[in-house]
Amino acid sequence: MNLKQPARAASDETGPTTARSVFMSTYDDNAREQIQASLQRWAMAVRNKDLDAITAYYHPQVVAYDAIIQLQFKGIEAYREHWQHCLGMCQGPMLFEMQDLTIHADGDVAFAHWLNHCGAADESGEMKGSWMRASAGYLLTAEGWKAVHEHFSAPFDMQSGKALFDLKP
Secondary structure (H helix, E strand, O other): OOOOOOEEOOOOOOOOOOOEOOEEOOOOHHHHHHHHHHHHHHHHHHHHOOHHHHHHOEEEEEEEEOOOOOOOEEOHHHHHHHHHHHHHHOOOOEEEEEEEEEEEEEOOEEEEEEEEEEEEEOOOOOEEEEEEEEEEEEEEEOOEEEEEEEEEEOOEOOOOOOEOOOOOO
């Protein structure tokens, strides 16, 4: 494993699919760039509500811990059903943007973490959303880098047990 010191990279803020404040390790720049491009395609697919493009991002044996509905999802079919349910709850345009993306890659394994601003337009057309924490683990496959693990969560207040959806980075 190459243990070079990570280097801060300038972020490209040319569009809504590009993460801001990107921190990229120097372990494997090519892998990092491929994963970042995959994340950008995935975020665009979510905003476009393109279920096939969303699930193309994942490994068939993905294990996902999403912030809503159930404790975990095992396998692409279970997670695809979950995504379909989530997209069905969002009638208007989607809000799905990443910030503070960090990617580390070495060999055929990588991981990333970021803050994700997600939501949708309400009945009046007003965008409603909250910030979530996200992390993912990737494996390099014959089809490229695939998310084999994903975790979305929101912090919560221990006294009330309520999620803290009003927090901002």
